[in-house]
Amino acid sequence: MDEVKIITVKQNVLASNEKDAEQLRAYMKEHRTYLLNIMSSPGSGKTTLLKATIKALKNEMKIGVLEADIDSDVDAKAIQEAGADSIQLHTGGMCHLTADMTRQGIIEFNKDRHYDLLIIENVGNLVCPAEFDTGATDSVVLLSVPEGDDKALKYPLMFEVTSALVVTKIDVAPYFDFDLEKCKKNALMRNKDIKIMALSAKTGQGLDKWLDFLRSKVKKAKGE
Amino acid sequence: MDEVKIITVKQNVLASNEKDAEQLRAYMKEHRTYLLNIMSSPGSGKTTLLKATIKALKNEMKIGVLEADIDSDVDAKAIQEAGADSIQLHTGGMCHLTADMTRQGIIEFNKDRHYDLLIIENVGNLVCPAEFDTGATDSVVLLSVPEGDDKALKYPLMFEVTSALVVTKIDVAPYFDFDLEKCKKNALMRNKDIKIMALSAKTGQGLDKWLDFLRSKVKKAKGE
Secondary structure, three states: OOOOOEEEOOOOOOOOHHHHHHHHHHHHHHOOOEEEEEEOOOOOOHHHHHHHHHHHHOOOOOEEEEEEEOOOOHHHHHHHHHOOEEEEEEOOOOOOOOHHHHHHHHHHHHOOOOOOEEEEEOOOOOOHHHHOOOOOOEEEEEEEHHHOOOHHHHOHHHHHOOOEEEEEOHHHHHHOOOOHHHHHHHHHHHOOOOEEEEOOOOOOOOHHHHHHHHHHHHHHHOOO | OOOOEEEEOOOOOOOOHHHHHHHHHHHHHHOOOEEEEEEOOOOOOHHHHHHHHHHHHOOOOOEEEEEEEOOOOHHHHHHHHHOOEEEEEEOOOOOOOOHHHHHHHHHHHHOOOOOOEEEEEOOOOOOHHHHOOOOOOEEEEEEEHHHOOOHHHHOHHHHHOOOEEEEEOHHHHHHOOOOHHHHHHHHHHHOOOOEEEEOOOOOOOOHHHHHHHHHHHHHHHOOO
């Protein structure tokens, strides 16, 4: 197995993040790659969902993953083991990725390969990553059952800027006081257009809907 | 029941946070109040642990809770229902509390009452709150079983600046791939002096150790 490549991405404080994000979106459109930004709290199951996603889709499309973390490369290693290319982006203590930091990662990563689906696993945090457009085509938020159904009340912006909410770890719902209908209601209050899916990457329950969501987005990005 | 009081605390960008923190610590020492800063991811069980703590200790000591949140007052309401005073601090979108923001909350809160134990429930986030000394006597980090045993690898600073790690939701350990020994090892790698407790606020398992920890800290702050 290849060693995990780690690059330290730096914030360009003088640049306009909005402009950088638009440029990156145009670049991805030109390359017909669907760039998806995944955000959530630490431990809500981003890496586990990605591993299940790669296993299910790797024979249909070329997938790459950009793993953003303050430190460590445990996630990038796990992704490589699942069978997709991955690169680890170290943010040097920063709690989010900017569009320019994403661009640095993609340019390093994308040199001589074409990806159908590129996924950013953003820093685990429900606050700061929501404030910075990464330049992704879409952003989604993961919320795991153990975190509780009230998170859209407490972290409004995260649910306003994402086009889909994926409720994860639905298999452990019987052990927690989690009301899926209340969770949906809270999310829709923040964003009436948010698409909501509930799944368990562990048991596979509800995974098909998520995979179909990705398939249709990738197809659209390829112009099919 | 009283309405929850909400104040919007603002960051003083010109001040030195270290200096503010030392001043607040001196003020709390003078008032013989133990000020504890609790940090964790969203949904790791801060409020649930606080409710169980208040229930167990409210006849022994006077407890107040400062609830920091981007938005909403659901936590402050839950704390009041559990039988302790609480105030909601809105950070205006900011992902952490500074010492000056904490001071604003305490001054508003503490006017004519004396607390033995004041608890700050910091914004749910494993990154940013670790970077700002709130002026608390101690800081602790909560990590719930569903979040995984690798969090000290990914969020090093959080485990370096806290004097105790409380592993929560230990009752659901059978349903997750969570290795408590690995979790302890990772935390101790970041901070060899970190005190580690594992508990379930729901079942009460391990709660005594946590309550004794608080009792001894409060006793020390009172100079007994």
